[in-house]
Amino acid sequence: MDNTNLADIKEDLDNLEQQYLTFRLSDQDYGIPILEVQEIKGWTAVTPIPNSPHFIKGVLNLRGTIVPIIDLRLRFNLERKEYDQFTVIIVVNIAGKLAGLVVDSVSDVVNASNEQHCEAPEFEGQLNRQFIEGLVQFDEKLLILLDISKLADIDDLTDVSADQDPGTVPEEN
Amino acid sequence: MVIDLTQFHQTFFEESLEALSDMEAELLRLDSQMSGRRFSDEFKANNESLNIIFRAVHSIKGGSSTFGFEVVANFSHVLENLLDDIRENRCKTTRDLISILLQSCDCLRTLVQNAQNGINTLPTDINDFQIKLEKLRGTNCAVPLDRRKNIRSIDNFNDSKTGWNISFTPNRDMLSTGNDPVRIIRALTQLGKIRSILNINSLPSWKNINPEDIYLSWDIDFFEPIKKSMLENVFSWVEDDCVLNIIQKKDPQKSSTSKSGQYIDTNADTMVPAPGASGNGLEVQSIRVSTPKVDALVDLVGELVITQTMLSQFSEEITPESIEKLQLGLSLLERNTRELQESVMRIRMLPVGFALNKLPRIVRDVSQKLGKNVKLDISGEGTELDKSVIESIGDALMHIVRNSVDHGLESPAERIKAGKPETGTIHVQASQKGGSVVITIEDDGSGLKRDLILKKATEKGLVAEDANLTDEQIDNLIFIPGFSTASQVTGVSGRGVGMDVVRTRISELSGNVEVTSKPGTGTKLTLRLPLTLAIMDGLCVKVGSQVYIIPLLSVIESLSVPEQEISRPAGGSELVPFHGEYLPFLKLHELFKLNTAVKNTSDGIIIIVEAESKKIGLLVDEIVGQQQVVVKSLETHYKRVEGVATATILGDGEVALILDISTLTNLVNHKHHQGHTLKEAS
Numbered sequence: 001m002d003n004t005n006l007a008d009i010k011e012d013l014d015n016l017e018q019q020y021l022t023f024r025l026s027d028q029d030y031g032i033p034i035l036e037v038q039e040i041k042g043w044t045a046v047t048p049i050p051n052s053p054h055f056i057k058g059v060l061n062l063r064g065t066i067v068p069i070i071d072l073r074l075r076f077n078l079e080r081k082e083y084d085q086f087t088v089i090i091v092v093n094i095a096g097k098l099a100g101l102v103v104d105s106v107s108d109v110v111n112a113s114n115e116q117h118c119e120a121p122e123f124e125g126q127l128n129r130q131f132i133e134g135l136v137q138f139d140e141k142l143l144i145l146l147d148i149s150k151l152a153d154i155d156d157l158t159d160v161s162a163d164q165d166p167g168t169v170p171e172e173n
Numbered sequence: 174m175v176i177d178l179t180q181f182h183q184t185f186f187e188e189s190l191e192a193l194s195d196m197e198a199e200l201l202r203l204d205s206q207m208s209g210r211r212f213s214d215e216f217k218a219n220n221e222s223l224n225i226i227f228r229a230v231h232s233i234k235g236g237s238s239t240f241g242f243e244v245v246a247n248f249s250h251v252l253e254n255l256l257d258d259i260r261e262n263r264c265k266t267t268r269d270l271i272s273i274l275l276q277s278c279d280c281l282r283t284l285v286q287n288a289q290n291g292i293n294t295l296p297t298d299i300n301d302f303q304i305k306l307e308k309l310r311g312t313n314c315a316v317p318l319d320r321r322k323n324i325r326s327i328d329n330f331n332d333s334k335t336g337w338n339i340s341f342t343p344n345r346d347m348l349s350t351g352n353d354p355v356r357i358i359r360a361l362t363q364l365g366k367i368r369s370i371l372n373i374n375s376l377p378s379w380k381n382i383n384p385e386d387i388y389l390s391w392d393i394d395f396f397e398p399i400k401k402s403m404l405e406n407v408f409s410w411v412e413d414d415c416v417l418n419i420i421q422k423k424d425p426q427k428s429s430t431s432k433s434g435q436y437i438d439t440n441a442d443t444m445v446p447a448p449g450a451s452g453n454g455l456e457v458q459s460i461r462v463s464t465p466k467v468d469a470l471v472d473l474v475g476e477l478v479i480t481q482t483m484l485s486q487f488s489e490e491i492t493p494e495s496i497e498k499l500q501l502g503l504s505l506l507e508r509n510t511r512e513l514q515e516s517v518m519r520i521r522m523l524p525v526g527f528a529l530n531k532l533p534r535i536v537r538d539v540s541q542k543l544g545k546n547v548k549l550d551i552s553g554e555g556t557e558l559d560k561s562v563i564e565s566i567g568d569a570l571m572h573i574v575r576n577s578v579d580h581g582l583e584s585p586a587e588r589i590k591a592g593k594p595e596t597g598t599i600h601v602q603a604s605q606k607g608g609s610v611v612i613t614i615e616d617d618g619s620g621l622k623r624d625l626i627l628k629k630a631t632e633k634g635l636v637a638e639d640a641n642l643t644d645e646q647i648d649n650l651i652f653i654p655g656f657s658t659a660s661q662v663t664g665v666s667g668r669g670v671g672m673d674v675v676r677t678r679i680s681e682l683s684g685n686v687e688v689t690s691k692p693g694t695g696t697k698l699t700l701r702l703p704l705t706l707a708i709m710d711g712l713c714v715k716v717g718s719q720v721y722i723i724p725l726l727s728v729i730e731s732l733s734v735p736e737q738e739i740s741r742p743a744g745g746s747e748l749v750p751f752h753g754e755y756l757p758f759l760k761l762h763e764l765f766k767l768n769t770a771v772k773n774t775s776d777g778i779i780i781i782v783e784a785e786s787k788k789i790g791l792l793v794d795e796i797v798g799q800q801q802v803v804v805k806s807l808e809t810h811y812k813r814v815e816g817v818a819t820a821t822i823l824g825d826g827e828v829a830l831i832l833d834i835s836t837l838t839n840l841v842n843h844k845h846h847q848g849h850t851l852k853e854a855s
Binding site for chain 1 (some may be wrong): 719764767807809810816817822828829
């Protein structure tokens with residue numbers, strides 16, 4: 001195989017653009033791969049599940065299937081916010097399992113190539129780095145790309161965020 | 174082109190197992206005609222029954238040799254020979270013989286199941302049995318049968334001079350249908366001794382030969398005087414793809430070579446496998462649905478489409494006058510939907526006979542082993558139940574019936590002494606009552622021996638020495654894990670795993686089991702099972718702003734109890750009086766951490782529920798109503814939640830959780846509870 005050819009392919013891959021759905025959560029923009037999004041719906045009341053973690057709001061009837069709803073603010077230990085007309089549920093499909101994510105609002109669909117990604121720096125904050133896929137500079141703003149499969153893994157909900165108590169330095173590293 | 178025969182294997186296995194069930198049922202019918210007689214007595218077996226048995230074995234033999242399961246083919250061949258002897262009155266029919274035939278039925282089933290699992294060897298015990306079977310025929314060939322030459326020689330027992338001349342000319346394209354003349358001739362050799370003459374007259378020159386065509390024909394001398402239909406059966410796969418002529422030998426020396434005429438069907442009995450009327454205990458993945466059920470479904474969908482069209486027409490021009498029509502349409506739609514739902518559910522329903530048809534065999538074997546005379550009386554086997562329920566109750570039923578024969582019924586001598594008929598009766602009855610199916614198993618034996626049960630339970634520390642138990646409570650001790658009264662472990666029962674397993678199994682299906690017993694007159698077990706697991710009747714209750722569903726089968730009563738009637742013995746638990754008993758109760762709002770105005774029993778309602786014969790109360794705010802709910806899984810997208818069985822969707826589209834009553838009762842009855850809390854779902 002020709003080495004230059006390989007390099008070309010790699011370059012192509014790097015330039016490959018992926019689409020991300022962006023949403024807001026406490027004045028910060030986040031993005032998730034659009035291929036993992038099944039649908040977006042407005043906030044409707046859910047049925048609480050007894051003795052479940054606090055960020056599981058409950059379950060919702062999505063045309064006959066019962067889908068758990070996760071409040072991303074609570075998942076990230078952000079402060080609770082009253083739900084309003086902008087509050088939406090993003091229904092994601094991770095390996096056949098559905099989950100709804102409650103976010104403040106959805107913003108846009110953006111294209112970002114792998115080239116634009118930069119590694120998540122070590123920073124102090126509420127969010128554990130294992131949930132972050134990368135960062136993208138977009139329209140002068142920082143977009144945090146999330147690894148949705150870890151966020152909404154129902155069987156592994158105990159690993160919440162880096163710090164259980166917001167405001168302290170993450171123990172990691 | 175070669176057709177891959179393996180695609181038919183599954184069908185062959187299913188049909189073979191069904192044929193074996195038919196055979197077993199027929200043998201048992203023969204046996205029951207003989208009940209009360211001595212096992213060595215000879216009797217005249219009903220020809221029709223024998224034919225059914227023969228057909229079953231024959232179709233297994235045919236299929237297995239076609240698909241190359243030689244071990245199965247050989248065994249069924251030996252069995253078929255024996256059956257043929259019985260049919261031709263060359264062999265005494267006795268109950269002992271029927272026992273042997275039943276055993277061979279088991280062996281054959283094992284072999285078929287082995288073949289299904291890819292094992293194509295002959296287990297030694299079955300080999301021994303096969304040799305025993307051959308000896309029974311009075312032939313001296315006690316040699317292992319997996320050598321086919323020996324089987325053929327066994328067939329040489331008859332010195333009759335007449336045999337058959339077979340002329341067999343396959344059509345050129347027979348190979349394209351997946352049939353191989355060599356395999357057919359090989360199958361013939363299994364029926365008896367043959368001499369085949371290959372005819373190569375029509376073989377073209379090498380240049381013109383097409384390797385996928387057959388240019389050969391055979392003239393076969395078949396020396397055995399067997400039924401013509403048996404020969405025809407060998408060719409049944411290819412009867413449309415060949416010119417076949419089977420002529421009886423007039424004289425063994427002169428062979429007829431007539432080739433005229435197509436295959437002529439005489440009025441010989443045809444060897445078709447018996448229709449699969451009865452099932453087998455195997456977990457089959459497919460459901461056979463009767464055509465009327467499907468037709469009903471198609472009709473309903475048609476009506477639904479019409480109603481839908483009607484409604485959409487009205488919606489285009491809504492005027493005050495059309496409101497009435499709209500309402501009419503909606504009520505039609507409602508009826509259609511309900512009927513459609515019922516029909517769809519009915520597809521999953523199977524007659525409960527599928528689970529009951531294993532019982533006669535158990536009763537026969539166990540009673541024979543114990544020297545008791547037992548008559549099994551089954552009624553209501555047409556009652557329909559959900560397929561998954563039927564599959565799960567088979568073992569439980571077998572266990573109960575086995576117990577009845579072993580512990581319930583007395584020996585003939587004891588029965589005569591007690592002034593009862595020598596033959597004991599076990600009556601199994603299935604019937605539908607409301608939304609559930611009730612199966613009762615009743616024997617006319619000695620009843621539960623309460624003193625023995627109590628003694629045993631005390632010995633094992635299951636009840637306190639000084640406990641003062643009612644008869645009913647004592648009877649229910651048999652459901653406690655690790656309890657078994659059989660004074661010695663027999664091969665039949667008494668291994669200490671008993672009725673508790675039955676109860677667990679039935680509870681898993683959200684059913685329940687009860688026992689009632691009268692000393693000296695018998696014991697009766699009642700199983701109550703839901704018709705289906707997909708839809709259930711539920712009681713909707715409200716706690717705070719939430720609606721929960723309690724399965725109606727578990728609900729006993731609801732009561733309103735003033736706060737001052739609640740007893741609070743030391744230890745923090747609260748008890749509610751209920752028909753002379755005091756029952757613990759759970760406050761659902763505390764358990765589920767909900768906000769509600771109803772904090773005490775005066776304001777709310779207590780629902781008495783029962784699971785695994787433990788009763789508890791549940792305090793709720795109010796009862797909303799009773800309705801049929803469609804069960805939806807929580808685990809598909811979430812996971813199991815402690816205290817919650819499944820979920821459902823209410824009329825307004827909201828999700829309501831269905832409570833898991835057995836978890837809740839166990840929570841209360843747990844000895845070391847520190848207040849009642851559910852396991853935190855992490």
